[in-house]
Amino acid sequence: MTSRKPVTADELMTRLNQDPAYLARVAARDALVEERGRRYREAAAPVAAELRGLGYHVEDIGDLRHLGARYTNAVPVLIEWLTKVDEPSVKEDIVRTLSVPWAKSAAPVLIEEFRRVEDATGTSIRWVIGNALSVVAGDPVCDDLVDLARDRRYGRAREMVVVALGRMKMKTACVVDVLIELLADEDVAGHAVIALGKLKDRRAREAVAALQNHPKAWVRAEVKKALARMDR
Numbered sequence: 001m002t003s004r005k006p007v008t009a010d011e012l013m014t015r016l017n018q019d020p021a022y023l024a025r026v027a028a029r030d031a032l033v034e035e036r037g038r039r040y041r042e043a044a045a046p047v048a049a050e051l052r053g054l055g056y057h058v059e060d061i062g063d064l065r066h067l068g069a070r071y072t073n074a075v076p077v078l079i080e081w082l083t084k085v086d087e088p089s090v091k092e093d094i095v096r097t098l099s100v101p102w103a104k105s106a107a108p109v110l111i112e113e114f115r116r117v118e119d120a121t122g123t124s125i126r127w128v129i130g131n132a133l134s135v136v137a138g139d140p141v142c143d144d145l146v147d148l149a150r151d152r153r154y155g156r157a158r159e160m161v162v163v164a165l166g167r168m169k170m171k172t173a174c175v176v177d178v179l180i181e182l183l184a185d186e187d188v189a190g191h192a193v194i195a196l197g198k199l200k201d202r203r204a205r206e207a208v209a210a211l212q213n214h215p216k217a218w219v220r221a222e223v224k225k226a227l228a229r230m231d232r
Contacts, residue, residue: 036089043087047094050077061093065100075103082109091117092125099132107137111144114154114161126157134164142171146178155187162188166195175199180207190219197226205230 017023044060051058051074058064061078064071075098082094095113098106114129130148137145145168148154148161162182168175176199182192193211196204208230211223
């Protein structure tokens with residue numbers, strides 16, 4: 001039996017470039033990317049124009065994050081547009097641009113958007129909003145965060161909302177009880193451990209220690225870190 005000579009990458013590409021079905025798939029993919037880009041540019045244009053009116057030299061919304069500037073006066077503009085745009089990619093870009101410590105005023109609107117958005121896209125906009133809340137949320141929205149964290153309809157999109165509970169200062173006792181409860185929720189158990197580690201409240205020690213043999217290695221690692229923080 002003779003062995004076949006391995007096909008090189010160049011040979012494979014030559015074959016693919018002669019395959020009408022492959023070329024059709026590539027063309028369809030490129031057309032989809034171009035269409036998504038067109039929709040983004042069209043929906044983002046008025047937002048970017050308003051940002052430029054504030055003195056920021058940006059072509060799109062995400063450019064704001066890379067200017068190295070504390071764009072405090074842009075936050076109200078971004079909050080307003082967050083509730084007005086429907087294009088998912090633009091909404092996500094606005095949320096990511098609001099995921100900065102100086103955008104705390106965005107927390108109530110982000111919570112409403114978390115409840116309102118549809119998650120039909122590949123990247124979960126709801127998860128991205130939860131991540132923003134883990135940066136900007138504080139005690140004034142604690143009760144809303146608790147409601148979101150407990151609502152299992154949102155599944156893993158709650159992960160960073162749960163982490164955000166570890167930022168609470170005024171209602172620690174209530175938050176600790178909620179996080180202990182969430183240790184039994186597999187969608188967010190590891191993130192509840194992270195939040196409890198941030199709070200360093202020893203009332204949760206026994207409940208956290210019970211997860212030392214959790215089947216997921218990253219959860220076991222977070223349990224170890226949380227217990228170390230509680231024992232300091």
